[in-house]
Amino acid sequence: MNDMKKANNNLSKINKDNPFQIPEDYFDDFPLRLSEKIHARKAPGIYEKYLLALRPYMAIAALFIGVVIIGTIFYNVFSPEKNIQESKTNEIAEIISEDAYYLSEESIIEIIYMNDVVHEDEQAGDSKDNLTNEVIDYLINEEIDIIDIIDAL
Amino acid sequence: MAGKNNDYTDKELLRLFRDSNSKDYAFNLIVKKYQERIYWHVRKIIIDHDDTDDILQNTFIKIWSGLENFREASGLFTWIYRIATNEALIFLKQKKRRYILPLIDVRKQLADTLETDQYFNGDEMQLKLQKAILTLPGKQRLVFNMKYFDDMKYEEIAGILKTSVGALKASYHHAVRKIEKYLTKY
Numbered sequence: 001m002n003d004m005k006k007a008n009n010n011l012s013k014i015n016k017d018n019p020f021q022i023p024e025d026y027f028d029d030f031p032l033r034l035s036e037k038i039h040a041r042k043a044p045g046i047y048e049k050y051l052l053a054l055r056p057y058m059a060i061a062a063l064f065i066g067v068v069i070i071g072t073i074f075y076n077v078f079s080p081e082k083n084i085q086e087s088k089t090n091e092i093a094e095i096i097s098e099d100a101y102y103l104s105e106e107s108i109i110e111i112i113y114m115n116d117v118v119h120e121d122e123q124a125g126d127s128k129d130n131l132t133n134e135v136i137d138y139l140i141n142e143e144i145d146i147i148d149i150i151d152a153l
Numbered sequence: 154m155a156g157k158n159n160d161y162t163d164k165e166l167l168r169l170f171r172d173s174n175s176k177d178y179a180f181n182l183i184v185k186k187y188q189e190r191i192y193w194h195v196r197k198i199i200i201d202h203d204d205t206d207d208i209l210q211n212t213f214i215k216i217w218s219g220l221e222n223f224r225e226a227s228g229l230f231t232w233i234y235r236i237a238t239n240e241a242l243i244f245l246k247q248k249k250r251r252y253i254l255p256l257i258d259v260r261k262q263l264a265d266t267l268e269t270d271q272y273f274n275g276d277e278m279q280l281k282l283q284k285a286i287l288t289l290p291g292k293q294r295l296v297f298n299m300k301y302f303d304d305m306k307y308e309e310i311a312g313i314l315k316t317s318v319g320a321l322k323a324s325y326h327h328a329v330r331k332i333e334k335y336l337t338k339y
Contacts, residue, residue, distance in 0.1 A: 010333055014282050016302070019275025020196055026206075027192070031184045034213050035177075041214075 161186075163229035170220055180220070184213055187230070190303075191237045197286075197298045198241040200263045202272045208244055212237045231312040238295065238313060245291075260287045285335035289328050296321055297328040 161169070161182060169179035191212060196205040215236050223232060249259050264284050267273055275283065286294055295314065299305045300321075307318045314321070 010336060011282075011301070011329065014278045015276065017279075018193065018302075019273055019279040019283065020193070020202075021272040021274050022192075022202060023272070027189055030188055030209070031181055034184060034210055035181065037210060038214060038217055 167220075167223070167225070167229060180217060183216070183220075183229075183233075187233050188213075191233060194234065194299070194303065195237055195241045197302065198238075198295065199244060200266050200273075200283075200287075201270065204244065208237070208240045212240050215240070227312055231309070234313045235315075242291065263287055281336060281339060282332070284339075285332040288335060289331060293324050293328040293331075296324045297332070300325050 166179050166183050166186070169175045170183070172179075188209065192205060192209050195208050195212070196202070199205045199208060212233070216233060219236075223229070227235075245259060264287050267280060267283055267287075273280075273283075286297060289297060292314070296310060299310050299313075300307070307321050310321055311318050
C-alpha cells in the first residue's frame with residue numbers, strides 16, 4: 001500500500017496535461033468529413049440487390065459443383081478396380097523381384113509359351129461353342145426336330 | 154425536451170435517431186457529443202494521429218450502422234466506448250499481422266512514433282511516462298489510461314471492458330507499480 005502511495009506520489013510529479021495535439025479545427029471538421037463518408041458509401045443498386053438475393057443459391061450451386069469435383073477425384077484415386085489392378089501389379093512385381101534370381105531366360109520363355117498354349121486352348125473352346133450355337137440356330141431355322149435326328153441315327 | 158445541441162440526454166438522442174425525420178440530425182449531435190472523448194481514448198492507445206482519425210471514422214460508421222438495432226442493454230456512452238476500444242485493438246492486431254511483428258515490436262514502433270510525432274508536445278517526463286505506459290500489457294494500458302488520464306469510475310470502465318471492478322482495481326495497481334519501476338529505472 002505504501003509502494004502504491006509512493007508510486008502515485010512520483011506519478012503526481014509528472015504534468016498530467018494532455019501532451020498530444022491535433023491539427024487545427026480537427027473536431028470542427030470531423031462531423032462533416034464523417035457525414036460525407038457515410039453518404040458516399042454506395043447504396044446497393046438493382047444489380048447488387050439481385051446478386052444479394054441470388055447469393056444463397058449461388059453458394060449452394062458452388063457447393064454442389066465442389067462436391068462433384070471432389071467426389072470424382074476421390075473416386076478416381078481410391079476406386080476399388082484401380083486398387084485391385086494396382087495390387088495385382090504390385091504382387092506380380094513383388095514375385096518377379098523375389099523369384100527373378102531363380103529364373104533363367106529359358107524358363108521365362110517357357111512360361112510365356114505355356115501361357116500362349118493355354119490361351120489358344122481357351123480360344124479353341126470358344127470356337128467349339130460357336131460351332132454348337134451355329135448348329136442349334138440352323139436346326140431352329142429349318143424347324144428340324146431333334147427327335148427326328150435321333151430317329152434317323 | 155432538453156436544450157440545444159449536446160444538452161440532449163442519450164435517451165433523447167436515441168429517440169431522435171429512431172425518428173427518420175431527425176435521424177441525420179441526431180447522429181450529428183451524437184458525433185459532436187462523443188467525438189473528443191473517443192478521439193483521446195483511441196489516441197492514447199494508437200499514438201499516431203492519422204491512424205486515430207481512421208479508427209474514429211470507422212467507429213462512428215459502425216455506430217451509424219448499428220444504432221438502429223441498439224437495444225440499450227448498456228448505456229450509449231458505454232456502447233460507443235466499447236466499439237472504439239475494439240476498433241483500436243483490432244487495428245493493433247492487424248498492424249502486428251501485416252508486418253509479422255510481435256506485439257513488443259509494435260509497442261516499440263509506437264514509442265518511436267511518439268518521438269517523431271509532430272502532434273506530440275509533451276516534455277521529457279511526459280514522453281517517459283508515455284513510453285512507460287506502452288510497456289504495459291494491452292488491458293492494463295487501457296485501464297491505466299481510462300483511470301489516470303480520463304478519471305473514469307471503475308464501474309464505467311468495468312462496463313466498457315466487460316470485467317469486474319475488483320479485477321480492474323488489481324490491474325490498475327499493477328500498472329502503477331510497473332510504471333513507477335520504469336520511471337525509476339530510466
